[in-house]
Amino acid sequence: MKRFLCLLALSVLIATVVSAGGRGETAAPGDGTPTLSYYRVPPGVVATLVDSWGDAPVWQEYQRRVGINVEFVSIPQDAAQHLSLLIASGDYPDMIEHFWGNYSGGPAQAVEDGVIRPLNDVFDSYAPNLSRRIEEMRAVDPGNVAAMQTSEGDFFGFPMLRFDDETLVFVGPQLRADWLNELGLDVPETIDDWTEVLTAMRDAYGVAPLSGTGPIFVSRNIFGDSAFASAFGVVADWHVVNGVIRHGFAQPELRDFLELANRWYRDGLIDPEFVTNDRQVFENKIYNNNVGAFIGFTGSSMGAYLNTMANRNPDFDLVGAPYPVLRRGDTPMFGQRSGMVVPRATAITTRAANVEAAATFLDYAYSEEGHMLINFGIEGLSYEMVDGFPRYTDLITNNPDGWSMAAAMGMFTGISAGGSAVQDGRYALQYLLSDPRQANAVENWMNTNAADHMVVGLNPLSRDADNFGAIWTEVQTHAEENILRFITGARPLSQFDAYLNELDRMGFERARGYMQASFDARR
Amino acid sequence: MKSKRVKRIINDRVLYLMLVPFFVYFIVFHYIPLAGNVIAFQRFTPARGISESPWVGFMYFQQFLTSTYFWRVLRNTVVISLSTLIVGFPAPIILALMLNEVRVNWYKRTIQSITYLPHFVSLVVAVGLLVQFSSMRGLFNDIIVMFGGQRIPLLQQASLFVPMYVGAEVWQTVGWGSIIYLSALSTIDPSLYEAAQIDGANRWQQMWAVTIPSILPTITVLFILRTGTLLTVGHERIILMYNPLTYETADVIMTFVYRRGLIDLNFSFSAAVGLLNSVVNAAIIFGANAISRRVSDTSLW
Numbered sequence: 001m002k003r004f005l006c007l008l009a010l011s012v013l014i015a016t017v018v019s020a021g022g023r024g025e026t027a028a029p030g031d032g033t034p035t036l037s038y039y040r041v042p043p044g045v046v047a048t049l050v051d052s053w054g055d056a057p058v059w060q061e062y063q064r065r066v067g068i069n070v071e072f073v074s075i076p077q078d079a080a081q082h083l084s085l086l087i088a089s090g091d092y093p094d095m096i097e098h099f100w101g102n103y104s105g106g107p108a109q110a111v112e113d114g115v116i117r118p119l120n121d122v123f124d125s126y127a128p129n130l131s132r133r134i135e136e137m138r139a140v141d142p143g144n145v146a147a148m149q150t151s152e153g154d155f156f157g158f159p160m161l162r163f164d165d166e167t168l169v170f171v172g173p174q175l176r177a178d179w180l181n182e183l184g185l186d187v188p189e190t191i192d193d194w195t196e197v198l199t200a201m202r203d204a205y206g207v208a209p210l211s212g213t214g215p216i217f218v219s220r221n222i223f224g225d226s227a228f229a230s231a232f233g234v235v236a237d238w239h240v241v242n243g244v245i246r247h248g249f250a251q252p253e254l255r256d257f258l259e260l261a262n263r264w265y266r267d268g269l270i271d272p273e274f275v276t277n278d279r280q281v282f283e284n285k286i287y288n289n290n291v292g293a294f295i296g297f298t299g300s301s302m303g304a305y306l307n308t309m310a311n312r313n314p315d316f317d318l319v320g321a322p323y324p325v326l327r328r329g330d331t332p333m334f335g336q337r338s339g340m341v342v343p344r345a346t347a348i349t350t351r352a353a354n355v356e357a358a359a360t361f362l363d364y365a366y367s368e369e370g371h372m373l374i375n376f377g378i379e380g381l382s383y384e385m386v387d388g389f390p391r392y393t394d395l396i397t398n399n400p401d402g403w404s405m406a407a408a409m410g411m412f413t414g415i416s417a418g419g420s421a422v423q424d425g426r427y428a429l430q431y432l433l434s435d436p437r438q439a440n441a442v443e444n445w446m447n448t449n450a451a452d453h454m455v456v457g458l459n460p461l462s463r464d465a466d467n468f469g470a471i472w473t474e475v476q477t478h479a480e481e482n483i484l485r486f487i488t489g490a491r492p493l494s495q496f497d498a499y500l501n502e503l504d505r506m507g508f509e510r511a512r513g514y515m516q517a518s519f520d521a522r523r
Numbered sequence: 524m525k526s527k528r529v530k531r532i533i534n535d536r537v538l539y540l541m542l543v544p545f546f547v548y549f550i551v552f553h554y555i556p557l558a559g560n561v562i563a564f565q566r567f568t569p570a571r572g573i574s575e576s577p578w579v580g581f582m583y584f585q586q587f588l589t590s591t592y593f594w595r596v597l598r599n600t601v602v603i604s605l606s607t608l609i610v611g612f613p614a615p616i617i618l619a620l621m622l623n624e625v626r627v628n629w630y631k632r633t634i635q636s637i638t639y640l641p642h643f644v645s646l647v648v649a650v651g652l653l654v655q656f657s658s659m660r661g662l663f664n665d666i667i668v669m670f671g672g673q674r675i676p677l678l679q680q681a682s683l684f685v686p687m688y689v690g691a692e693v694w695q696t697v698g699w700g701s702i703i704y705l706s707a708l709s710t711i712d713p714s715l716y717e718a719a720q721i722d723g724a725n726r727w728q729q730m731w732a733v734t735i736p737s738i739l740p741t742i743t744v745l746f747i748l749r750t751g752t753l754l755t756v757g758h759e760r761i762i763l764m765y766n767p768l769t770y771e772t773a774d775v776i777m778t779f780v781y782r783r784g785l786i787d788l789n790f791s792f793s794a795a796v797g798l799l800n801s802v803v804n805a806a807i808i809f810g811a812n813a814i815s816r817r818v819s820d821t822s823l824w
Contacts, residue, residue, distance in 0.1 A: 084785050090569030104787045114570030272676045273659055275766050281658075350570055466566075473787055474591055481767040488768060490681065506591055 034357045035069040037093035039086065040346065041079045042072075043410035043417040049403070056411045061378055065369070068361045087115060094352035095362065097419055100156055101343040105469050106459025107157070108150035116347035117355070118154035126359035129366035133161060133422060137340065146522045147341040147457040157345025158362040160418050162338060164425025165446070170432060171336035172445035173227050174302055175293045177319035177437075179205065187321045190328050191231050191260065194293075198269040201292040209292030210264065211271035213282040227295050229257040230334035230448075231324050238515055239334070239453040245516045249479035250503045255496045261487045275484055287312065293321075298442055299416075299432045300406070306435065307404070320441020323448050335448035339456030346420040365414070365421040375424040377412035392430055405431065455519060464514040471507040478506060563795035583795035592779060600775040604756050606685055611693050612749060615700030616742065620730065622701065623708050638698025646695075650763040653691055654678065678764065681771040688764060688773070692757060707741040708734065743821040751808030754800050776800055 042053035050056055054063070054072035063069055073093050076082050083098060092115065100107035100116075110116045123131055137144040140163075148159045162168055179201055180187065188194045201209040226235045226248065234248040234257050248254055264270045271277070271285070285291045286305055296302060302318050309316035323332035348358045364370040376383040376390045383390045394400070396408045409416040409431060415423055416431065433439040460468040482499050485491035491499075532539060563583060565576040587593060618638065625631040641649065656662040657677040664674045677683055715733045724732060758777035765773035776796060784793025808823075816822035 081785070084788060087788060088569060088785065088790065090572070104789065113568035115568070273679070275679055275768050276654070276676065469787070469789070470586060473783065473789075477767075477770075477782075478591065481770050484767050485771075488679065490768060490771075502591075 034354050035071060036095060036352070036354065036358055036361060037073060038070045038095045038097075038346075039073045039075070039083070039093045040095075040097040040419060041075055041417060043406060045404065045407040046410040047075075049407060049411060057381075058373065058377055058412050058414050062364070062370075062373060062414070065373070066361050066364050068357050070361060092349040092351045094354075094358050095346050095348055097157075097344065097346040099344045100347060101457050101459060104473075105462075105465035106151065107347075107457075108152050108154075108459060108462040109465045109469075110347070111150055111152075111154060111156060112462055112465070114350050116156060116349050117352075118150070118156065119348065119359075120155055122348065122355060122359045123155055126356050127158075127363040127366075129363050129370070130158060133366050136163070137161065140340065143456070143522070144339070144341050147339055147343065148345070151459050151461045151518050151521065157347040158365075158420040159345045160342035160420055161422045162340050162342065163422065164428065166425045166428040166433060166442070167423045168338045168340070169336060169442050169446045170298045170338070170428075171295065172298075172323060172441060173293065173321045174296050174318050174441065175321055176201075176291075177317035178315045179292055180319065181317075187319055188324065189322055191228070191324050191326055194228075194324055195264070195269070198264065198293065199267070202268055205289070205292065207290045207292065208268050208271045210269055210294070211277065211282060211285055211291040212274050212294050213277045213279050226334050227323055228260065229254070230332055231326050232257040232260075233333055235334045235453065238455060238458055240455050240519065241453060245455070245458075245512060245519050247508075247512060247515075249475065249483075250500060250508050250512075252500070254483075255493065258483065258486045258493060258496070262489055262493060265487050266489060270487075272488075275488075289313070289316075298438045302438055302441060303432070303435065304406070306437070318437060318441075320437070320444050322444040332448040332450075334450050334453060335445055337446075337448065337450035337454065339454065341456055342418060343457040344418060362420055371422055371424070374414040374421040375427045382408075382412040390426060397430075397434075458515060458519055458522075460514040461518050461521060464517065468511055468514045471511040475503055475506050475508050475511060478502060560794060560798050562791050563798045565791055567791045567794070569790070579791070583792045584799060586792060587796050587799070592774070595771070596774055596776045596779045599772060600754055600756060600777075602772075603685055603688060603761075603775060604753050606689050607692055607756065608749060608753075610689050611696065612746065614693050614697045616704055616738075618697055619701040619704035619708060620734065622705065623734065624726065624730075635698065635701075638701065640698070641695040642699035644695070646759055647763060649691065649695055650760060653687070653764070657687070679766065679768045681769045681773070684765065684769045684773045688760065691764075692760065703745070704738060704741065707738040711737045739819075740821045743815055743819060744823065747808065747811045747815055747823055750811040751804055753807050754804050 038054075040053065042056075046053055046056060052072045052074045053059060054070060059070070059072070071093075073086075080102075083096070086092065086096075096116070100110055103110045103115075105112075107116070111118055119127075123134070134145060134148065137148075148155055148157075150156050175187065175197070180197070183197075183200045183204055185197050185200060186193070188197045198209050201207070226237070229236060229248060233253050234251050235246075236248045238245060238247050240246070261270070265272070271291070273281070277285070282291075282294075283305075286294075287308065294301070298320075302320070306316070306318060323335035325332050346362055348355055348362075352358050365374050372379070372390065376392065377396070379385065379390075381393070382395050383392050385391075396412060397405060399405070399408045403411070406416065413427070415421060415427055433442060459465075482491060482502075486493055486496070486499075559573075561573060562576070564578060564580060565573070566579050566582075567573070567576045622631055622635060625634070644652075658664070659674050659676060663677055668674060677687070711734065715737070716729055719729045719733050754776060756775050756777065758775060758781060761773055761775060761778050762781060765778065777800075780793045780796045780800075783789045783796075812823050
């Protein structure tokens with residue numbers, strides 16, 4: 001294993017050094033401007049157009065304005081794994097953008113491990129624009145500021161912020177509207193409606209209509225964002241109910257959801273391959289009319305599929321359904337809703353020699369001019385001001401080189417993949433919600449009580465991080481594995497209580513206690 | 524005496540020079556990394572390095588041995604390893620023996636090329652093929668339907684994981700593995716066969732009385748080497764093939780280590796398990812070697 005690790009680390013190291021070396025030469029030599037290295041995942045389509053995101057017009061302009069040169073680390077498809085290896089190598093770029101909450105033990109641990117540096121003094125000295133934004137966030141809700149900090153109260157990165165409602169909700173249940181029409185069915189609201197719709201689709205089109213990708217029921221697959229589970233009061237993530245921190249893995253009500261999912265699976269309403277589908281396989285199923293319903297994004301699912309299918313099958317149509325509930329008229333307990341602070345931030349690593357330059361570079365995005373550049377690109381080129389509204393030009397919406405809008409956005413703006421900046425609602429209105437079907441879907445998805453229950457960026461206190469980590473890796477594996485086994489019937493539901501006991505023995509309650517303590521400390 | 528040895532080294536200096544790269548290779552890639560095992564006893568983080576990370580003693584060993592998953596990954600490792608050994612070890616021997624009996628040269632060469640070929644296919648591509656064949660609309664399900672069965676997601680069945688893994692492994696390694704036996708077969712003195720024929724042995728009897736005893740030392744040595752990797756199964760293939768629904772039979776020590784070490788970034792835990800694994804492997808190989816030395820004349824050292 002040791003040798004395996006070493007080889008992996010070495011190869012990453014070499015790759016980094018080689019790519020860094022290659023790029024270093026492009027910076028004008030001897031002009032005195034510092035050159036920093038930046039790990040930031042570009043929108044997927046960009047990789048097919050430029051070697052490195054730094055070559056895209058938006059970042060060329062950004063670097064010119066700030067007067068600081070930046071080498072973007074080029075990133076392979078599997079970004080999460082790549083970042084793990086990069087951290088394993090111990091040789092980091094100056095800045096890393098990442099969902100730091102996913103770092104084992106949370107951002108506090110990343111600081112403790114000496115990977116990234118706390119930024120409180122840096123914000124005070126070198127980030128006046130961001131500091132102003134932070135005060136605006138504090139005015140809306142002090143919890144927003146806690147979400148930008150480690151459990152120890154250190155700012156750990158330059159966050160992604162959202163002030164406008166249109167930018168907060170972007171994932172939800174989607175169905176084939178043309179199929180619903182043909183079958184004479186309404187958009188489903190309750191779980192019973194869903195059973196009826198899925199059954200009708202199965203019978204009419206001979207497919208297992210509900211599909212998705214990925215093995216984990218918390219991520220973007222058919223149970224993504226607890227879409228169906230929350231109808232039963234189960235949320236597959238840490239959340240708060242009346243001041244008590246809970247997690248759906250160990251709730252007795254989980255059984256009700258699993259019974260439903262297992263029945264759907266048995267009855268052929270769920271794609272039996274949902275565990276092994278990857279994105280490509282899944283999208284092929286969409287394009288081949290094998291999928292009737294799924295959980296997906298407004299832009300990269302609904303928008304992309306509608307676009308692709310416009311030529312292939314003019315009947316293809318999608319509709320966004322509200323998050324399902326048990327009784328008609330209820331408001332769903334949960335659904336996707338991003339916090340105003342996205343737990344995705346650019347941290348400055350301990351390897352950064354010039355912290356001031358890094359902070360100055362990142363802070364520009366939060367200034368008025370930087371904000372416009374990141375969200376809309378260059379005035380007169382990628383957008384025009386029309387009655388005070390920044391409207392994207394044809395370069396973006398109808399690109400002369402034949403680029404898709406997603407590609408053009410990725411080249412001329414820095415916002416479509418998210419990242420350290422303030423995401424502007426006017427961007428969302430023109431890009432994510434340009435189609436009335438998308439706007440309608442978001443309206444349906446917004447109607448949940450998610451805002452009352454979510455806790456953004458909650459991580460254990462650093463004194464508990466080790467203990468929490470040791471318990472949680474086991475609990476998580478066990479829960480995810482068994483939830484899938486219950487759904488597919490590989491484990492009978494009569495053993496549900498045994499499953500709860502197993503989680504208990506693994507220390508679930510202790511892990512929950514650590515989260516509760518961190519939550520209480522926040523208030 | 525001494526000057527004689529020095530003289531011999533000088534005489535054969537080119538040969539000794541050719542040895543140097545391998546010597547350096549082993550030092551750099553196999554001995555220096557051994558020292559890295561100390562991180563098993565630390566709470567290691569790359570940013571602090573070995574010198575600054577705090578010492579934690581046997582904490583991570585204890586964590587692994589008391590983990591809920593310890594028995595499962597151990598059991599799966601042994602089961603997968605033994606199955607691969609039982610099916611995969613004799614397969615190239617049998618293939619080599621069969622090829623040895625083929626007298627038509629072009630036919631023999633064709634079969635050899637076809638069986639080698641999978642060895643040159645990258646693991647990722649090989650598993651990719653397997654995934655395609657195993658999908659709901661794939662080849663394997665078509666065959667199942669042809670025989671009147673139902674389509675099932677094959678890669679999601681815990682009970683099918685081991686056969687599929689072993690099958691894929693044998694498919695990819697059998698031809699290449701037979702080369703060493705074929706070369707051993709070619710060294711057998713033809714006069715032995717003549718003598719057997721004069722004694723009236725048929726082809727079958729010749730194989731048992733001449734061929735197999737002649738390649739037995741090769742088989743024994745390869746077998747002992749193989750036992751040394753009993754707890755090390757081809758985890759790259761498993762990582763590409765498994766999913767949470769098949770963890771029950773597919774999760775082995777090395778994949779567990781991979782998830783904890785590189786996905787959860789717990790390097791020390793992984794190092795501890797890896798070290799433990801290597802110690803057990805070493806013990807097994809020493810044991811197998813000792814047994815072999817006692818019951819036969821063949822041994823590694």
